[in-house]
Amino acid sequence: MKTILAALLLIAAVPAAAETLVVKVLGAGDGGQIVAAIYAAADGFSGFNIKKALAVQMAPVSAGGATLTFAGLKPGRYAVSAFHDVDKDGEVKTNFIGMPKEAVGVSNNPGGMPGFAKSQVAVPAGAPIEINLRKIG
Numbered sequence: 001m002k003t004i005l006a007a008l009l010l011i012a013a014v015p016a017a018a019e020t021l022v023v024k025v026l027g028a029g030d031g032g033q034i035v036a037a038i039y040a041a042a043d044g045f046s047g048f049n050i051k052k053a054l055a056v057q058m059a060p061v062s063a064g065g066a067t068l069t070f071a072g073l074k075p076g077r078y079a080v081s082a083f084h085d086v087d088k089d090g091e092v093k094t095n096f097i098g099m100p101k102e103a104v105g106v107s108n109n110p111g112g113m114p115g116f117a118k119s120q121v122a123v124p125a126g127a128p129i130e131i132n133l134r135k136i137g
Helices: 002-013
Strands: 019-026 033-039 055-060 065-073 076-085 104-106 120-123 129-132
Touching: 019 033, 019 076, 019 120, 033 065, 055 065, 065 076, 076 129, 104 129
Parallel strands: 019 129
Antiparallel strands: 019 065, 033 055, 033 076, 076 104, 076 120
């Protein structure tokens, strides 16, 4: 009985396997960089607030896009936002009413102003996810 209990405690103490999510971002113009952020909760997601993201990756634009990798994730559901950071300042430029001036996109590519729930993807993912950028402002 003690052996079984010890084995169960050992199994419970082992952390969940770290997973990786690969994100392909398409539809950027020339130059600049792609900024992608992964969120475990809705806070900050809709406003592209990367300071509230679980993790942020940046990569130079190549052939109209970039591939970014988020490693060390716990299995679960996350949402990813991305934008074409033309001036490489790490922030989404907005117009006077707060609409993004730079091309933006989110996981699952829903239309309109998507919320966190519609943009969630499962990790581990079976394949890389794609985000298609678009100008909306």
